[in-house]
Amino acid sequence: MSETGPIGVVLGSGLGAFADTLCRSSAMFYADIPGWPLSTAIGHPGRLVSGKVGSADVIVLAGRAHLYEGYTPKQVTFGIYELARRGVRRLILTNAAGGINLAYRPGQLVLISDHINLLGVNPLTGPNDEAVGPRFPDMSDAYSRAFREIAREVGESLGLTLPEGVYAAVPGPSYETPAEIRYLRAIGADLVGMSTVPETIAANYLGMKVLGISCVTNMAAGMNGQKLVHEEVLETGEQVKETLVALLGAVIPRLIS
Numbered sequence: 498m499s500e501t502g503p504i505g506v507v508l509g510s511g512l513g514a515f516a517d518t519l520c521r522s523s524a525m526f527y528a529d530i531p532g533w534p535l536s537t538a539i540g541h542p543g544r545l546v547s548g549k550v551g552s553a554d555v556i557v558l559a560g561r562a563h564l565y566e567g568y569t570p571k572q573v574t575f576g577i578y579e580l581a582r583r584g585v586r587r588l589i590l591t592n593a594a595g596g597i598n599l600a601y602r603p604g605q606l607v608l609i610s611d612h613i614n615l616l617g618v619n620p621l622t623g624p625n626d627e628a629v630g631p632r633f634p635d636m637s638d639a640y641s642r643a644f645r646e647i648a649r650e651v652g653e654s655l656g657l658t659l660p661e662g663v664y665a666a667v668p669g670p671s672y673e674t675p676a677e678i679r680y681l682r683a684i685g686a687d688l689v690g691m692s693t694v695p696e697t698i699a700a701n702y703l704g705m706k707v708l709g710i711s712c713v714t715n716m717a718a719g720m721n722g723q724k725l726v727h728e729e730v731l732e733t734g735e736q737v738k739e740t741l742v743a744l745l746g747a748v749i750p751r752l753i754s
């Protein structure tokens with residue numbers, strides 16, 4: 498383990514390719530980790546992969562649990578607690594998201610600058626153990642400004658322009674209606690998705706610094722007259738995977754220095 502502890506990475510729908518690029522890696526299936534809630538969504542193979550990117554120790558969670566699968570907020574954040582147990586203090590969360598901001602295009606990567614929790618639940622609900630984290634965690638830098646700065650610089654060096662955006666989390670599993678998308682835009686959302694926010698809350702509670710990266714897999718409902726289908730989300734993930742792999746591979750060494 499390096500001085501700073503391993504860097505955690507959570508890979509979203511269709512974005513699992515990075516897990517296969519780690520050096521000196523070892524993998525275990527979630528099913529073999531006691532207590533792990535198993536994911537059912539297509540595009541979520543469900544493995545914990547440990548390995549190296551350059552000199553950085555990395556632990557990748559390829560596949561996550563979602564509320565729409567019926568898991569509780571505690572269950573969907575189980576992986577983040579597991580990463581904390583393994584020494585992770587710096588975390589990269591990736592997801593597939595619908596683009597609400599009119600300037601976005603499918604296939605674009607966006608740095609999450611903040612979120613709006615419309616899930617109606619919070620993973621920290623219930624009794625609190627002050628030894629683990631504060632009752633009322635601060636969320637004013639939930640997606641580390643310093644990490645975003647690094648990611649933007651690294652992106653530039655790779656020829657990528659990485660805009661920032663606010664991610665709104667909705668429960669799903671139905672996609673939004675066009676009216677809901679207009680509402681989300683009006684309240685300041687640039688991106689919409691069904692994950693990440695519980696993990697970000699848990700990670701901040703546990704004292705981690707978070708970098709959030711959304712892959713705009715589709716324009717949100719009603720924006721281009723097309724129906725939304727999960728296959729499109731996975732296909733766009735497939736198209737953008739090389740770019741995401743390159744970005745993660747270049748960002749991670751910068752997060753430990």
Ligand code: HPA
Nearest residue numbers: 593594595689690691717
């Ligand atoms: N809405 C919600 N979640 C999503 C979308 C979307 O349009 N695309 C990918 N995840």
